[in-house]
Amino acid sequence: MSEPAPELVDAVAELAFAVHARLTALAARHDLSLTQMRLLGILRDREPPMLELGRHLDLTKSSVSGLVDRAARRGLVERVPGASDGRVVHVRLTDEGRTFARAVEQEAAKALSELLEPLPEPDRARLAQLAVRVTRGAT
Numbered sequence: 001m002s003e004p005a006p007e008l009v010d011a012v013a014e015l016a017f018a019v020h021a022r023l024t025a026l027a028a029r030h031d032l033s034l035t036q037m038r039l040l041g042i043l044r045d046r047e048p049p050m051l052e053l054g055r056h057l058d059l060t061k062s063s064v065s066g067l068v069d070r071a072a073r074r075g076l077v078e079r080v081p082g083a084s085d086g087r088v089v090h091v092r093l094t095d096e097g098r099t100f101a102r103a104v105e106q107e108a109a110k111a112l113s114e115l116l117e118p119l120p121e122p123d124r125a126r127l128a129q130l131a132v133r134v135t136r137g138a139t
Helices: 006-029 034-043 050-057 061-073 095-116 121-136
Strands: 077-081 089-093
Touching (some): 006 034, 006 095, 034 050, 034 089, 050 061, 050 089, 061 077, 089 095
Antiparallel strands (some): 077 089
């Protein structure tokens, strides 16, 4: 594979910085770190075991434990024993956490929609397709 054009690298980096800045500001408004916000996003449709959560977030076991502890103190998540193996601990959103996560997700959608406002709808749809391919490693 050939080297990407410098313009492409610059454009992707600038887009990443713009998205990061908006999401970081949103997280801060809710007294969250960006990683805590990612945790809420992961948990909206699944209840992963702690080990899987760590892999997904690229965090050590102790870092995941601290992250979950902080969210649990806020009443956003809870630990639950695994159904087939009580030694495995899963993490899930509480009812309060689910409501909070939905509100944050809606704000994130609004913030990112504003960022993408200059693009016409067909370009937004194409950008979404390309982003999925890039982030999931599809060809």
